[in-house]
Amino acid sequence: MTITRSKSIDLLYQECKSFDLVLVPDAPMASALNRRLDQPHFGPFAITPRRLAARRREEAEDRLAFLETITTTDLGWKEASHAVGNVLQCWEHQGAADAILRYESFATDATRTTVDCITEMDTTSRRLSEYTIDAETSVAVVGITQFTTLERSILPSNYETIDPFTEEPFDPTPFRVFDSPAAVVDVVIDTVTRENADNVGIVLDGDSQYSSPIKSAFEAADIPYYGGPGFTDDTHHRMFLEFLRSVHAGRDTRIGDVRPLLTQLGLSIDVKHDEKRLHDLDHPEVDRLRGFRDGIRTDTFEAAIETYEAVTGVSLDAFRDELSTLSVLDDPVTEDAVDRLEFYLQSYEVPVDRENEGVLLADPKSAAHVDRPLVFYLGLDEGWSHSSPRRPWVDRNQEFERNLRQFQLLLQNGVERYYLVQETVGGTPVTPCLYFEELFEEDFERFSGLNSVPHARTARPTLDGFEKEPVDTSVEEITTLSQSSLNTYVNSPRDYFFSRLLDTPDKDYIKEGNLFHDFAEFYAAHPGVITAETLDEISRVILSEVAPFLRDVDRNVRRTKYRLGLQTIVEFLEANPPRTDELLTANGGWGRNFFAEYYDRPIDATHTERWFENAKLGLQGKIDLVHDPTHLLDYKSGSKKSAHSVVKHSAIDPPSDQPNFQALLYLAHQRTEQPDEELRFTFFHFLETLDDIVTGGGSLGDCLTTVTYYPCPFKEHIAKPAVFIELQEEAANDCTKTFSKTEYDVYRALFDAYEFPATRDSDELINSEFGRALIDRMKAEVGDYKYVTKGCKQALRHLIRIQNRNYFSGDVDAFERFVRERQVELNSRRAGNERFPVEGLSGDPNYRYVDNRDCILKEGSR
Template sequence: MPIRRATPVDALYAELRDYDLVVTPDAPLASAINRRLDRPHFGTFATTPRRLAAGRRERAEDRIAFLEAIERTDHDWKAVAYAVGNVLQCWEHRGRLDAVLDYNAYVDDATRDVVEVMRSLRTTSKRLTEYTVDDGRSVAVVGADQLTALERSVLPETCDRIDLFADEAFDHPPFHVFESATDIVGALLDAVTAENAEHVAVVLDGGSRYSSLVESAFEAAGIPFYGGPGFADDPHHRAFVRLLRLGFRGTEATVGDAAPVLAQMGVDVPLADRERRLDAVDRPELAWLRRFRAGIDERTFGEALDAYAAEAGVELPRFDEELRRLGLAGAHVTSEAVDRLAYYLQTYEVPVDRENEGVLLADAKSSAYVDRPVVFHLGMDEAWTHSAPQRPWVDTEAQFERYVGSFQRLLQSGDRQYYLVRDAAGGEPVTPSLYFGDLLDDEFERFSDLDSVEHRRRHRSAGTGLDRTPLDVEPRSDDTISQSSLNSYVNSPRDYLFGRLLDMPDQERFVEGNLFHDFAEFYVNHPDVIAAADIEDLVDAMVAEAEAFFSAADETLRRRTYRIGLDLIAEYLDDEGPESDDFLTPASGWGTNFFAEYFDEPVDSPLTERWFEDEALGVKGKIDLVRSPTALLDYKSGSQKRASQVVGGAAVDPPADAPNFQAALYLTYYRTVRPDERLEFTFFHFLEPVADVVADDADLDDALTTVTYHPVAFSEYVGSREAYERLLDGYNDCRETFEDLGYAAYEELMTSLSFPDTTDKGELRASEFAERFTATVDARTSSDVDAEKGADQAIRELNGLRRRAFFREDLDAFEAFVDERLDELNARRAGKERFPVDGLAGEPNYRRVDNRDLLLEGDR
């Protein structure tokens, strides 16, 4: 069915003006009709059934019933709230207070007690049950089908029914499609001012991010508004509840957990401390919070509120009043009681005094009509669709028709309507409200499938609205990129962008990793100092530096891990450390070193923490250790990777699911330092053997992963003496076959063939190369060997060599890849296109994303 045109209020009033009483389904429509009264009228003219029965001001009867029930019964608060909801809803749809007792599945002791409590309460529903309209008055009912059974019970037997809708269809305005919610709010700000605020309404889902964005934007712009945040949304109310919860978090509570509370007290703690344990950070501004947490069990809720209010410099009389209503003001603070308080605030809307001035913010699921000249509808997505009550006393079909009717009227509110929507979010289409499916004849999946106007963001611009002019500012560009930044950018350009824009708190794994790296650097510079030191003193110093990130229960395990890690690093460097630095130019120290400060000794060896930055290649980084003229080493405290995983992680076409370009980037740079030489890059996973050390069965070689760079193309390498020797050191049949063949014949054969590009074993075995290779080897070897099996093993071994090492074409391709990424990155920095969420391989690997909560938009 099409969207039916709602009868304009002026036309409705013209039809209703001669009646004594007009009953409407919602209060805003009644108020709009009353504002058009052009003659004296005694008593109420237009009103809702509930206001008719209860008076001008309606009270939230669910909250009133709940407060009365928890005072007069001993039932669990959640059970009471559930029962109150069922009783009132059934009463609404069946017209009797005790109608819920007809449904055995919903009857328990709490429900029976709630029914009895509510018999004595003068709720709006009870007044409706008792109220009747004087038969002597002329009564008109507007939209009777929108009324529930209880609301219809007040109507006299004879009354005139006025339809809310005319016979013709409503030709809705186009949907204005924006790229993001912030763009929508920006467009709204361009249109709304403090001067025209009284003429504007904004309809949105009150539980969506639009609500907080609009409220924050209006506050920042000095635009008055009402109908927005409620009692539980007050920043100090929220902070107080969080403070109470913080009292029961124990030693695991972090500074970040307390940050919202501290912010309301005017305390801004350094970002670096956010992930440190609250009890381990010794800052004067945290002293009050630690004292409050330590004595939480000794306080009543009232005393706790007074303490918070005094420290924050505010008065919270409404919260104090609510605590008294709940019987909590004099009760001692316990974890269970805090949970009950939080549940109450999440479940019920506590009345607040509002200044009804400025822009009207209306909730899309509780409003059916807005009487403002200009109405902006924001979002209009699935969140605008009601969840139909799944209860046996609800006529779901009739309820759905009421929802659709309200939705149609809401769409037409105002003299001018503007529908501001998004077409996609998180890379997925935004689904319009399901009611559109019943009201529009067109087939659609997203807003752009309908009559719409697309608004593209104009980057690097100034001005208002969508008419903006470019700023005369030259964008900065990046000449080089590090391996960590490249990993992040390839995985998700937008996550990389936020990583550049936002500071990150210190984290446990980084702090501990840095301590081990500092020890390794210091040991290379001063092995004699470490040899003379007590290892337990060093462990004590490391624990003191990192203890803010772990609980006391973990200290024994940490100490053992630290001690073993230090021993293994020292053992490796004693056995495999560099003997000379004559092959390197001098280099100044890089950054600070924990152990250098601890021992008050410098670290200035050119072998350690060697910084490089090459603008010609576009790469930069820091080499942990130059072990020899052709061997680099990096310390890793994380889990070990095989050589094939290291090489696979550096793939560029397409990139790996978890890209890691460290080895490729460092070798790309270092081959310019040692051109045409075979190079090695080793990862030393020094914590990998910890369990073996405990079992007295450790082998340092098991903690090393080495990848090799061969300064030749793979097609050249496969025919080399080195490759041939690898075949002789492999499987039995392979060794026997190629010993029989001999190197001269092998070299001749590999020179005449072209090894396929694929690394897939199945494709290799089925290739023409495999067929010719096997046939030739078989023909040129004796019958004493299994040439077919030996040739197959040789192909597998050569393919394995390629998967475990870098060759010239691999790093050439990587160089070109870096150039492309830098050009792309700088184009995006210049505003030529957005930084997308998806990386080159598609959807990012979210386990490698640092700013997950900020990745809200898709790549459009």
């Protein structure tokens, strides 16, 4: 390692105390040295060049220069901001206000105007340029390489330099690696109290995932801190800006986009509406928001503040003062004006009054010294790296070296120091700060590649006011699982857990699907009510129900989609009417039907939308259509899946990464009502042929995917005469040619003589003892021809396809055991015996099918 040990503040003081003036690169170091003065000192002792020249607390001169420029010149806000930033930066690095004009590409009229404006201002940079230190003053400069050209301009001809580093190496403490931001925050909160807050410093990136939790935890525990929230961090300042934005929000703005604002305004709208467009939602609370917005659309910022204050009951005096400073308080709230205000607040830090007591929150890019005995470093990731300006007046190598030295100093603060980091965030590896590549001689990509100690999250005692009281209650056991719950649980138990706790927004495709299902149920019960004209009307009705989710430009396309989907459902049910009116399931129908209410006609059919709860199997569900006692049908508005895909994704050993147990679950229930019967389950993808219908084609068969349940083991089924006939008549050409020249008894004898292997892979079957025996036997029966060998391989592949496209008694038996195991496991977790893990049965979840992604941490199973 090549980190150089820095000198302690006490040692630096001993080297500096004999000088009249000590110039240092940052204010925290100056404060630390001044606190160690052991005798009276006339005038400043340790101080930064800017503070010395200005004789006042340093101010953000970029903001002041910007305000002056937009007030006294005709430059636009963005143009002025860009020019001010360039002028001040070049001044800092080149030592002269007009130095930027030496660079041809930057010597524009806007730049000249800005230079003229800024040089007339009483800025810290101007005072620094004009300041001189008395030649009789003895001066020490600590860390001169940290000083910019402008800061060095005040140095006298004679001064002493003091290196803040020793010649010894520094061995940092181990990186403590945690699995979540909450675990990192817990460690800090466990340590900090109201009594020791003044002894603690925390170095963290203000934009990191640690910033808000740390501040919230301190506020909840009433622990003082400073160096924290800025002007725009104030909740009501942010929400007022959101309020102004919403005034000019487009027609596609959704409820979820403005939910924080609705909360602050005291407007309560259910989360189910989050995906709906604000413009189209018919809701009294939305009408109130529209009333607030419309009232200030052409009014002034002053009026907007008064409206917000009246609704929320809070005071925005600080925001009002800032708008007055910008001279826009009486300007109308136009979209351009709001954009300018937002740009200003994003570009400049508005000063706020803070109490300088308690825990010190330090920015890793601002200073190198944190004069506290206990210092926590949170993150230490790429957010800690400075981004050197890409400007011709900046020596980027010199800038990098300056930042690298600052980083080395920063790492060594405190008598006790702790580096608290994460290995991954959301499943993505955390990149350590790039300066470590320069400082460490070893190769690494993650913190675990360095000297590190892994830490699991530990339980933290609750804060005063949040103690938990024991509650004497029993946990209600889950007795039945639906296919959707089982799918979610197998993919990620943690996602299942959150799905039970959290409400989720309605989705347009769910709304559409429910309306299509209701129509299909209604049509099955009242086919005579539906005509071609009725379908046009119903498509318009569906569109009106889904409209709050849709952009205006999408509506005509959607109405066409609805009309054709309805037509396909009608054509299918006309061609394939249900063949039973018997009550085939244990429980009644499923709730209300939109179109039954719309046409005021009850639905008394017993074969549509049948709800079942099978306590013996632990299963529940809703069957869209019992087509006949042995045939179930489910309407699907999504893309068609093949029978092979249906069976593949219902696998249990191991489960698929896209688990879907619907067909298997429903067939398991149905076989309890129709034992020893061959059963079928059909997915009717009624939107599958939309493109074909538009061009004049389309076939109902293209919409259907059917899987069959055979009430016997697979090996028994394929040994039956019916399968032998398939090989003679329905398989590939060489297969039918070969098996047409032999008898069933020859085929059947192979199953008696050889064990059919447990495999779903056709190549494995062909190379098995059974596969080789089949080929040899057929050659003996038919002849040693190439087509016989090829035909036998086609036959074996055909058998595997039968297995991979259908279910057999063994499959359903295994599924029933699987469900019972999951039910026991689930109830054990619900009882608190263990946490719900993130990982499903097949390992990491497929996050494409996780609904509560924001609630799940990568290492959350610990």
